[in-house]
Amino acid sequence: MNSNFNIENFYYNFSCNCNKAQKKTFSKGQIITTYIQKRNQLCILLKGNADLVRYDLNGNRTIVEHFSKNALFGEVFYKVTTNNELLVEAKSKCTVLFYIYDKLKDPCTHGCEFHNTLTEHLPELILNKITELNTRIELLTQRTTRDKLLMYFSLISTRKLSKTFELPLSLTDLADYLSVDRSAMMRELKLLKEDKMVDKIGNRIILLYE
């Protein structure tokens, strides 16, 4: 894996001469894309936060993925197998780059540097994606709400290199992300506080165990 490649800087310097990328802006609450209608799409979130959301027949909402800056998403990553609607909703003001995957793969004849770099690094970007998905699976296979919460906190904590951090999701969304009932999650959160495992001040979580 080429560790010299800095994704952060790369996206920041976005400029694409060819006509293969479309750049769009969305305001909070807008639907960025749907996976059933828009096939073969690859999207890059340049700015903002968004959720991949599924509504099932029982009315349950699940946050399948939570995207922040530089996240890759789109139907290429999710060849739809079920008939559930999959929507990407903007949680804040978002800037998104849209590609058609098949066109993206071919080398750019416009000498478009961004595009070529993207193609070149696509495998490793996709591998990062896989790692995220595997982490998500590990989270979801936790048997209890408590274990889900603790693992989720631990993941964020590791990512932020700190025992104290802001939740990137509202509690309502977190419940949908962990695939548990919100009120049950709140109860468990209270128990975790009582057991001196975590503390919570507003939006801020503090891990108290070693």
Place this chain on the structure above:
Amino acid sequence: MNSNFNIENFYYNFSCNCNKAQKKTFSKGQIITTYIQKRNQLCILLKGNADLVRYDLNGNRTIVEHFSKNALFGEVFYKVTTNNELLVEAKSKCTVLFYIYDKLKDPCTHGCEFHNTLTEHLPELILNKITELNTRIELLTQRTTRDKLLMYFSLISTRKLSKTFELPLSLTDLADYLSVDRSAMMRELKLLKEDKMVDKIGNRIILLYE
């Protein structure tokens, strides 16, 4: 996505002249690889069945993934973030191809056709992998054991193009795959039978609804 490419035939005709691939055989129960020790590894399961298994601190076993013929696995797909042991266990006699991912990426100077084809098609193979993982996530976000079972059956049914099919996993393993208690799953299975939703004769499942 290049749909002319037939993975099935491709693996079948495996022959690699270069020294980059290692081919090994495992008997049932053997550990094929561990993700903590073997970094940067990409494996192809040429023959047999295997499970990616995690044992957590509470002694719970989870089947993170179930691999059959042609499956890709290895630590490249699972950059380890937690300290849980991840083992790939052979469920039957297995033949496995091992690559070091970094070496695989570079074009082969030995004119090794298999290797070059593999490199060329890696992105789409990896995208297939992502689709599997997303399906798995959708399965795990089902809220109840009943819904997990029904979705699992539905997935197999779609794959086999039939309302009747053999379970590819034992019931014990299925419970670990769905991340539920085995006895609770058995109970739910009985209820599904009583409700005339599914029938089960030995290892064979028959879907009865519409």
Place this chain on the structure above:
DNA sequence: CATAATATGTGGCTTATGCAACAGAAAAAA
């Protein structure tokens, strides 16, 4: 600013699910 909408926090009640224990069937090993 006022008012609406959404998010948080809590509790009662019910049910699904986990856990433990066991018996019989099936499969593997000796």
Place this chain on the structure above:
DNA sequence: TTTTTTCTGTTGCATAAGCCACATATTATG
């Protein structure tokens, strides 16, 4: 073959977690 091990099927009991309802806090919006 016999013996051992693993898998299946079932039940009673305890409890985690779902569901509902509501009060308050916080955040959007006209």
